[in-house]
Amino acid sequence: MTADSLTFPTQTRLFDGLDDQPLDAMLLLLRQLRDDPRTGKIDLGIGVYGDEAGRTPVMQAVRQAERIVAEAQTTKAYVAAEGDARFIALLASIVLGAARAADDRYCGLQTPGGTGALRLAAELIARANPDARVWVGTPTWINHQALMRSAGLQVLEHPFFDQSTQTVLFDAMISTLETARPGDVLLLHACCHNPTGAGFTSDQWRTIADLCARKGLLPLIDIAYQGLGHGLEEDAAAMRALLDIVPEALITASCSKNFGLYRERLGALWIKGSNAQAALRARANCVKAGRSMWSMPPDHGASVVRTILESADLTANWQAELATMRARINSVRTELARAVPQLASVAQQTGMFVLLPLSREAVAELRVKHGVYMVENGRMNVAGLRSENLPRFAAALEPYLSKGE
Ligand SMILES: Cc1ncc(COP(=O)(O)O)c(C=O)c1O
Incomplete structure (x- = not known):
């Protein structure tokens, strides 16, 4: 008998009766992506901006402001x-x-x-x-x-x-x-x-x-x-x-x-x-x-x-970098619409996300066969595409759209 069971009667144990929680779809996706050893995987899952090199960098204005804050701050009260x-x-x-x-x-x-x-x-x-x-x-x-x-x-x-x-x-x-x-x-x-x-x-x-x-x-x-x-x-x-x-x-x-x-x-x-x-x-x-x-x-x-x-300078710097991010997202949208004619509407939509007309099976197959990772409902983050992987993605996607899935 352990010290625990001597001290507390079993019926007072609270956590043993908790329901299992299936892994959140997004966390599951991140785990699958991490465990996939293939090179050339395409990550269109989590809703985070990625640049042309696939990075989510700290914005320049933020870096500069962080330095100023670190110098000027005298208390953490x-x-x-x-x-x-x-x-x-x-x-x-x-x-x-x-x-x-x-x-x-x-x-x-x-x-x-x-x-x-x-x-x-x-x-x-x-x-x-x-x-x-x-x-x-x-x-x-x-x-x-x-x-x-x-x-x-x-x-x-x-x-x-x-x-x-x-x-x-x-x-x-x-x-x-x-x-x-x-x-x-x-x-x-x-x-x-x-x-x-x-x-x-x-x-x-x-x-x-x-x-x-x-x-x-x-x-x-x-x-x-x-x-x-x-x-x-x-x-x-x-x-x-x-x-x-x-x-x-x-x-x-x-x-x-x-x-x-x-x-x-x-x-x-x-x-x-x-x-x-x-x-x-x-x-x-x-x-x-x-x-x-x-x-x-x-x-x-x-x-x-x-x-x-x-700061007028830092604000201008921030807005310029934001404009670059926006321009990239919009140019990926244009490129995707051009590469996949069935997705013409993607060029008119805005922001990081597209909800592709795909079944859950098609999303799973794209992951297994082509290393394309997106949310199970077909949501893709367009900022995960780059000139290097967009043509591959478009080619992998097209048969599923043509089949009307
Ligand atoms: C529509 C929408 N609202 C709110 C949020 C909340 O964002 P956060 O709590 O990270 O600021 C998100 C994040 O993905 C979002 O997509």
Whole structure:
């Protein structure tokens, strides 16, 4: 008999009864990729930008800002539960635009990544209206539903995208949303939709804004890829137009992709309230919820982004590098559309992802036969393609598309 079993009766053991958790599809993919000894594997799995050499480099402006921060920082004492106020103010101009950043109906706080912002948004919604249901498009980012449910919210789906025809199912989306209740939440991607790359036209955005205003739906807008589609301003324009129509909204931003700060965990949440007091009260509720989850957000990424945005030179440097990343993504899209005529729509879509019209079997076969790694639902990261591997990928892919799979 071991010391443990002498001390504790077996029925008090908590962990023995836990359910097994199958490995997350993405983690499984990473493991398969790592264990595959073949050379020339093509990694189109995880949603991280890759350059023409297949690297995810630290951006130049980030490197310089990190040096400045390391020199200037005299303490590691806590900053604030809301995070770095100057960072929030500077990022607000980028995300919301100057006019809204100066409007006191908008109130923001720093969060651990865009994920933290979404989780906090869910907590706030649950506090304000526990009966709220959150509408998400099918498909959406793999983590959206779990994040909303983790705050106890009910999630409902509306049609968004037809994978086989690569089209947005706008009419079906709107007619489904006509059944939404006042106080329900509509989760939208501001740009560069994950996993489809598809977006709405300006007229469609206007219809969505009017629907939200008419039916009393709260828009929750996730802007995780600003600057990786058409440009920093262009990618936020439709979201900003919607914000000007609705009385209340939530905006979640991420600095993981456009500043390449993935592991530093930097994001932000803004609340648009019907007036300044309501927005401040909502933020106080977020701070309260954040205190019992992470207490204070991590500071390093926020100090770095603040340092970049406080300097005209570093800001210009950051924007130039972001423009290079964007140009690369868009040129890979053009090349792919040219190499695979069935994927012509890929050139019109934006951001890092394409949801290929492939069955799960085809995705598995591409992995086994050709060493092509992508998510089982057919999502590929276009930034994983390079001039060296794109023709090979196109040739491997084409038979599966021709078969109509
Ligand atoms: C649509 C979307 N929203 C939010 C996030 C959250 O990003 P992070 O928490 O790394 O900032 C991601 C990350 O992949 C995403 O794709």
